[in-house]
Amino acid sequence: MAEGARRAGASAGIEVQTETLPFADGGEGTLDAICSAWGVQPQQVSTTDALGREVQARYAVHSVEGAVTAVIEAAEANGLPTVSDVPLQPLRATTYGVGALVSAAVEAGCEEVLLCIGGSATTDGGAGLLQALGARLLDSSGEQIGPGGGALADLSRIDTEDLDPRVRGLRWRIACDVINPLLGPEGAAAVFGPQKGADPQDVEELDAALGDFADVLAAQTGQDVRETPGMGAAGGLPMALVSLFDAEIAPGGELVAEVLGVQQVVTEAEIVLTGEGRLDSQSLGGKVVDTVRRLTPDQTPVFVLAGAVQISAAELDAAGLTAALSIARGPETLEELSAEAEARISSAAEQLIRTYLSGRAAAG
Template identity: 55%
Template sequence: MSSTSRPPRVVVAPDSFKGSLGAVEVCAAVEAGVRRAYPDADVTAVPMADGGEGTLDCFLSALGGQEMALTAADPLGRPVRARYALSAHGDSAVVELAAASGLPLVADADPDPLRADTAGTGELIADAVDHGAREILVCIGGSASTDGGTGLLRALGVRFLDAAGDELPPGGAALARLAAIDDEGVAKTVRETRFRVACDVTNPFVGPSGAAEVFGPQKGATPDQVRELDAALARFADVLAEHTGVRVHDLPGAGAAGGTCGGLVALLGAEPAGGAELVADTVGLPAALDGADLVLTGEGRVDGQSAGGKAVSVVAALARERGVPAVALAGSVAGPFEELHALGLTAAFSLADGPRTLDELTGSAARLLADLAEQVVRLRLG
């Protein structure tokens, strides 16, 4: 950078350091280190997430807007206070399924995997649409149900009917009796909304690798209940195909969040994609990287698995497209790194400055990140 008169442009785009610092806090620590080396640096902070916990806060930090809260139904139909993010202009929103339909919300109750549903998430989405959002990012990690997203869809006006024309009760098991779908009650505003689904699994809707078989046990389903839910989802998939012409049975990712992704794709035309990719696009990372001299990314642990769609790999790939070097700062670093380097990561460094316990590292993470960021920019931009 000594050959140019302008201050360096540095983009800081990390994920959170789980159990230690949120992505916004990581950005602040890294920026502090950058400014020790270059007080006049042009630093753009773009907190990242992978579409799971923390995505809402990244959205608010990057784009402003407001946190919205309302009382919605938890997976068992009980009231719970849940939040979502609405952009400053009110035209887009981020909804985290876990806020109203997550597994931790039913930790105090006996498992009821046959009846648990996603109605609360639908209530959050309906509120966002009522406030003017016409582009909604739905982050579907941490689901407590295997209902194919029917609770969510019901909250948006879809009716799921048995052979007698009566509405089915909540939950995935009831879908075994599904005879017809009535979506005439879906509001025009909902139909006009673009839905994108942050989905980092490739499991199909049904079968040995499907929603019930793979994720049902995590939600308390016994082997018999797993088989019951898989058969019910298969029936749902058949009726969806008849009603919409969209076949989700074998669709990669359709089984995410107990089949919620498949239901959204078929009935709302939702667009599934990797969580970190969607977050990067939503918070404007591609534009922020244009003209940058360096991007600093990172997460709690960078290793060979980071190449599988995690924030570090997405940031590195976007940086490579623009010819920007990308360096990862992490709590721990372990190879192999061939795939990450191929994606565009220049290097990765651990913030550990010597032998330390995990508690010492997490307790000192902000200071250590600042120290490491300073050294990296002095080396790379000096």
Template identity: 45%
Template structure:
């Protein structure tokens, strides 16, 4: 019997791997000889590099790059077998890299993210997965593109300085010296927001204030992004202004489409794609997934919903969600491929106790799942 265990972390208590291992430990009490496949999962945000490397036997690389405000920082990325790489833009251009009193999206740049992409190209990668959560920037990915050889020129023919505020002076884009390897590059972007580039729900208005933008800055940045989108469409072709997700990471979502012909996907779909989850789950007899709390929001791009959906693509594989807490509206998950939901909590207890005993409860739940399975195998068919 092949069992795939692919869960998110239980935040505050156990990592994805520890959750998976605990569930398997419990199941082995009943099915000790089953073929278990542990697949720790992240949803494209923080921790995705580590989760992907665990499954793919990849290697972590650290390089020195340009940080959001020009200071050098160390940024990690993962090299995967088959000429692939996994990148988190926050490693090079993230908000935690900038002291709160120094945050200024008028000046911050994604140049360092472009340097990470270039390092992946230098390592022979031709397929990139990029998570774009947690940015400190609002430059439409222009800094990223500058690191890859694109030139962004003002009316005097001078290169624009870093930052979203400079985009209002953009007159033309020169791609003649862009890295030629981009032409053969396949880029998948983990993007869990649908914000367009500009307007009331755009990058500047929605996310600019948390990056240090004043009301006056928001208006200026929004106009600058709209202008940049017009020049991108005129000089390069892609229309990104109204593209859902283009406003993610201060417009980096749109910039990756405009400059690298990237594909925007939900975070979990992008992660499962780079993990080649469809191959991992092939011929599985059972899939177990889970997260700390499962409720009506789970169907909107959370790990259990993604795992269930991808599993069902491979056939009528039963999918069970093991969760710490079952919230309101959880029944919606039955419509996306989850067949049963089982909580680890086996009696009334405070959250602090449940978290402290998380591994113990996960092991017990794994055993309960296996016992229910054994009963099912003894029942007559319909």
């Protein structure tokens, strides 16, 4: 975008000053965006994917005035891309591998964990994460249950005696970009289960098993969080952390914006450009585009470049967006667009800024 804007300025004899800010909303890419802003390199940890296979995953550590924060992108361990080479197994996919990242953060002396949870392949309510940190999830016979959300149907009690005490002292902030409850037609299994390979019967089993997990947690902690907005995110991953550690859930875009200092950048800008793979109604509900618009002063134009634009001009106006342009030159596949994405984005930004500068010149 910045390259295209500068080319447009040069052709009009104007020096266009740009400030670029890689941004994400708590899903995939958030770790890289934050590392870029902090100027730190992510660290690698040996862990397991959602199916228990060994993988290398990354996390980052940053210290400000003695306070040490870890940024963990859960999808590095339990994400859909890590298990894309095999048939999805929605009933046994586990967040256990995310626990190794948390343990590494604890060993690094972190006092706060910023957990980004988008893109998961799991629907286990965070049960595997608890197991990785030392908790024992037991059935009625006192035996540990198996991995995955399906096994939660056998859960009777959670033994936290061997839980790492340092984990209890952590401040948890969970970047979440949805408000779905844990259960029901808008819950974790019903809404997000199918994209993780769940058929209708799997969805029914997972929903019931998550309900069982919620019952056990409520009985042991004295608080029932199943109706709390956001509990259905990432297969219910926040539930265990909120119940046991009083984790804070925050809109992913806003939390990342705070870390990156987005507010100051957009406040000082004459115009703002942002992007989206496919701009549709979901983009206006806490995603990057929505967050950028809300942080930008009302009088400042906000333009969106997207692979596809699937909302009307009226919807754009109602959302406070100035205009949206697609990088497509006609009917094209995702593969075709992806192959030339960088050049297409730069070209679209150049056209947009040419138009903007022309209008500004005409207005004097």
